[in-house]
Amino acid sequence: MLQVAQKYFSSVVSVFLAVLSMAGLSSSALAQMNIEITGVGQSLYPIAVMRFKDEGKLPTSLTDIIRQDLARSGYFKNTENGNASESDEGTPNYKSWAARGADALAVGSVVQTGTGQFEIRYKLSDIRKSESLGGLSINSSADNLRAAAHKIADDIIFKLLGERGIFSTRLSYVIKEGKRYRLVISDADGQNIRNAMNSGEPIISPSWSPDGKKVAYVSFEDRKPVIYVHELATGRRIALSNQKGNNSAPAWSPDGKKLAISLSKDGNTQIYSINADGTGLQRLTRGYTIDTEPQYSTDGRYIYFTSDRGGNPQIYRMSAEGEQAEGAKRITYKQGFVTSPRISPDGKYLAYIANIGGAFRLYILNLATGDAQALTDGTSDESPSFAANGRYVLYSTKVGGKRVLAAVSVDGNSKQVLSIPGSDVRQPSWGPFMD
Template structure:
């Protein structure tokens, strides 16, 4: 861990990771009595599918930490059927989801679903999704997202994606997967490390650092086509890319002029501008969601802490220190609403995830681990994904911002690191 942190401050942190089917293990679902009881019926016609959409929906809702499945077995009910409200009330369901799958003339599948409020004896409407066979999991995610929106009043995150890096032997792979770790596909394979993936705001590109040329170079990778371009290949270290909220710029850390400092660059690789100037090491820049500030890690106080400056740089008002609760703090990440900041702090000899309220300054520990790294917020701000160790093995762990719900994503026999949670896909 000491080596890891030295490399981090030098912006050469080697979070690594390989393509194996991900297995999600849920450790806890939150407070039992507060879970919303819902029955998801088997969709009529889904037996013709290579993958049952209701399995995806049920799994998503179980992982949400807010839903409890009321067993409905293998019974089917179409989207246009009228439920027996009295019967479902007696079975303890507050909501019911039904659906129908039909094949379209072009060979795709149309999934129609409807949600019912059992307590109020009314339909809450539904959704129609038309997908190809290899998009059936996405259809299930969209249905689950709609259920969360209708019942809880917040946008679901099941349709979002993850990126992470896997190392297996000498192989390093940048992987893109569904939010549950399934449907994993390699975006890049290399015999050299790949670190610091960062999603563009539209979810179409990922910036990352690759060592394939035997030095750290920042690339921007277009996921749909596989096309990638060099964003920064300056002398020395090129590291820690972070997108602006409008996707026009990236902040990055470069050592081209001596100590590692923060720079801003246009998304097409032009217009490099230096933002910090000093003898300290400044690294890990992160844009605030309102687009006004850049948060970053600096050892200017003698040990790493988190600071904030204008997007125009330190010359525009200086830099404000943001963390005071711990003597060693790295890896700032801002929640999508800008209210909270996640970071890793050293506590004794352990490195653990914490959450700071940016209004009050209050800090909540979210982990009791020893080697937490690289936190990343879900698009709705409710969960934080980070690299950790469980049972002595590298895993990705997701925790709710209140610390009550935890989930583990593990890949047997692999070293999985450097997670980044993608944005909402409109």
């Protein structure tokens, strides 16, 4: 059994991390994502998002983006989908809007303040309580309008549901075009795609820093796996680890000062910690099997990882200081073959991929109760990543023979597929909240 596991790990030191067999993408990295939403519940919050006054001055429709964000959340139903606008001055007719079936009303306007510069004003009203919930005034350039719309959608989520919205967060993922590989960054809805890294060799395992300013990843540009830390704003990067053998599976500590990584420099793949500047390498596991895919717990005290020390891959947990500080404890027992641990931001859940009769399927485990449930009925799921609010899990799967990004709510009720027509998309990672 150990030989089988060893063969599995050695042939894909990064299959736990998403593989080298990334399929091809479309001819344009700037192609737009299509979003298909399914399985949302019936008890949706009815909201009227009116067309922003003078929005026609803009190259991008704020109203459409806000409506789409709220629909994708799985919590809202848009009761107004046309082009009618409503004044953002004065008090709305609460009774009239209640009769039209709206529980909340969002209105706004656009004022051009200079060449390519705009002031965007929005107000939100609670129709049920007949009260104003305030609003925002945002100054935006023409090329930053999507961010402004996402900020408004986030504000609506916070004011009506009391939780922080995730529409202003970002995604990273890897695509392949011909023989070229690209690490790209996009908005949370998969739109506004920007290239961060191009290479003629594979790029895998992107991992966001806690402040959202850097992404660590594994690049094969030197014909071997090397871990890099890439500063997105400047394009500056450092080779974090270029040890002999495989360098893989970077994962940031919650304070952003360290990363946990997997190295095979001493033989079999083991877990190490390293400072974010590439100094202070420290070995954390010392087993005779394969330990890989480390993930820090939310409080930074522990590291979850994949190991075949019991025969088949399972998820274990150890002290962030290493096994010598606290021995590894097995966490998963429900399935016989488990990889890709990811911890929810609140530390309550563990997402992972389980092999069920040859089908690789996304599961979620309640760490307090030990209850596990499948979030999908897929056969080719990989690379799970929690949204910053912990409400959704992003992952890669296959639809119609093509790799796509998909997101599912942690209760499994709301699902959405993000695809680029004719393209394959892999290795997703959902970025943190941006202050």
